[in-house]
Amino acid sequence: MKIGLLIIGNEILEGRIADANTRQLALFLQEHQLELQAVQIVSDETSQIHQALQYLYQSCQMVITSGGLGPTQDDITKESLASFFGKKVQFSLQSKAVAENNYLRFNRPFPGDNHGYCFLPDAFEALDNSTGFAPGLFYQDAQRKLLAGPGVPWEFLSLLKDHFLRLTLQERSKQQLFLSCFTARTKKIPEEKIFREVDSELWSKLSVFGNVSSLPTTFGVDVGVKIKATTAEELETKLARVKEIFLASPLASHIWQYGTRTLEEMIVNLARAKQVNFAFAESCTGGLCAHRITNIAGSSENFCGSIVSYQNSAKQNLLCVQSEVLNQVGAVSEVVAMAMAQGAREAFKTSLAIAITGVAGPGGGTTEHPVGTAWFGVSHGERKFALKLQFHGDREQLKQRFAQAALYLLLEELEKIA
């Protein structure tokens, strides 16, 4: 079953928000051995919606739409879908019941029979929305399926989770495809070096098993192989052989994970398994390290906290960095990075702390420490050291790269613990 996505919304084409639903749908489909074929983004105009549907149904059996189901007058998706399939929008008891239930869930009074949520195209089904008010929509005829969800990302995702499997049961039971994407996540090495210097035969060796891809990430590269098979056994065998190729490659020492988990997930899991508490002292990352770690549920078990010491006085008062040191060598220095890490350990009473002090720009750079320079301090039991890295980029990119480098360091320290 080929599936296309149609995103409807001026707010995306005007850049007011970034689309998050393509990624959510792609990951959801992959979990269920399905592929996302193509995506279109159009404005809230009936003619554009019709053209895009026409185009997508040429290659897809199912189109999923996102956006335009809300209560305001710019929400024209329902009318446009109805006219595309030649249906009339009418008052529907089924749609009303679904909408009333959505309101009940949030303890809000339902606006009444004249509300748009009570109206539905003929032959459509209104779908319960477990995280918002607007019902989703479903329609199918002999050749085509349509699932319409709200644009709000969590509502779109809950609609998929609540309804997709039931609505595609028949098609999926016929499917004979087993699909998996094997990912090896590498760190600290440029994309080009991987395939030209580290292992020039890797690409062709992997290609035997599926489409190979290379995706630069923050201070790393994800190498992926998309594997298709006709049986579960064949898929397992292929996955195992691809992993063997990576393990035998000189690239192996740069791989920090086989899989798609995030760096912060890895860190939280490893800290829990090894029962190590940790903390940060952050200057130029401004709280980003702590934010990433605390995105992971259960991080509070081993993550004690972070001191975001954005000004020098905070480095002195909260991390006990000596003012003479700050005056003599400056905040971006080996000595200060190490003192900050030590200070964080003492403040949070942990055995491990990472400190970051650098220049995120655009101002503040010097000849010795241009924008993009950062010192990383590590204090871990008896091990104490600092290292300097230099990155390119604008302020937000630099914050991301500094944080990524700090989290790599943290992961490496956790891996060293027996």
Place this chain on the structure above:
Amino acid sequence: MKIGLLIIGNEILEGRIADANTRQLALFLQEHQLELQAVQIVSDETSQIHQALQYLYQSCQMVITSGGLGPTQDDITKESLASFFGKKVQFSLQSKAVAENNYLRFNRPFPGDNHGYCFLPDAFEALDNSTGFAPGLFYQDAQRKLLAGPGVPWEFLSLLKDHFLRLTLQERSKQQLFLSCFTARTKKIPEEKIFREVDSELWSKLSVFGNVSSLPTTFGVDVGVKIKATTAEELETKLARVKEIFLASPLASHIWQYGTRTLEEMIVNLARAKQVNFAFAESCTGGLCAHRITNIAGSSENFCGSIVSYQNSAKQNLLCVQSEVLNQVGAVSEVVAMAMAQGAREAFKTSLAIAITGVAGPGGGTTEHPVGTAWFGVSHGERKFALKLQFHGDREQLKQRFAQAALYLLLEELEKIA
């Protein structure tokens, strides 16, 4: 001139990364009075790329592509574009010179004449890439323009900034359209209430001047009016009249900004103008408030820092919250929120601090404080208070909503200062 975007990359359709280039292009075009017509996302396959180009050129004079220009074998954009326009890819001194210059900029040795970057389709121009290695591409014939950029977001953006205006000079000089999107950013009120209860005539009054849109954001709604005019004067008049409508509406008290700046930009600017230093004590937001503030260049002038006290011991040791209080009323409480704010003021020696303590979930909820509850503490000169809010959502959404609520509070405190 109508412009379409074609995003090429399996990594997007497989959900490995989210597309960031649609938003960047949309904002860039809007700055130059142009609109993004439609977007297509396809995989790295020549037939899909050709179909999508065919489709986009039916309604657009210019197509901008992103992705697939890198050095690895999955990067097939150049070949696919060449074959679409019936051109052959050949060794090009011009492309080689551009690529060599890109390498020089990063102090990296150029791989040599056999590198893919030295090859270019006939009649194409290779474009300097000021933030990466892969040259961009440009082609035009009587009816169509093509600009191809790398998928990496900052490289894509720098290509636009460096080349777009020069390459479209002729078309833009003919254009007689003046375009602006007026945005009123509201806070703390649900979308439906705005147009049904607060001001039921607002939508129709605004519609006289252009397309109205309503976009729910984190704990707020952006109301937009897209205004078109044939002269600069007409545009100014319309913008002024739209603003008058908002100012006269009961909605006005919920509007925190006319414009598209972020909340953190507003805060940093206001703190600088009023010369107020501020700090955070963060528990459930885990550093997100500090991260958002420090994304703004120059924030270090007035932002002193944040104590991310993720565990109770940190609240005691670093924020001087009494252990008896934590034991008696728990960390998620009015008393603790106020004590944390006070503690942050003392730690950072500021006159203003905001504290956040709550339950981001999925675990840790109680009957009294279910997941989604947060207490916000404010300590500002003589003013000291705390308030409780309750949100829905998963862990990451809750962190975002808590942080947004905390930053609204901070903005309100800054606005109170004479």
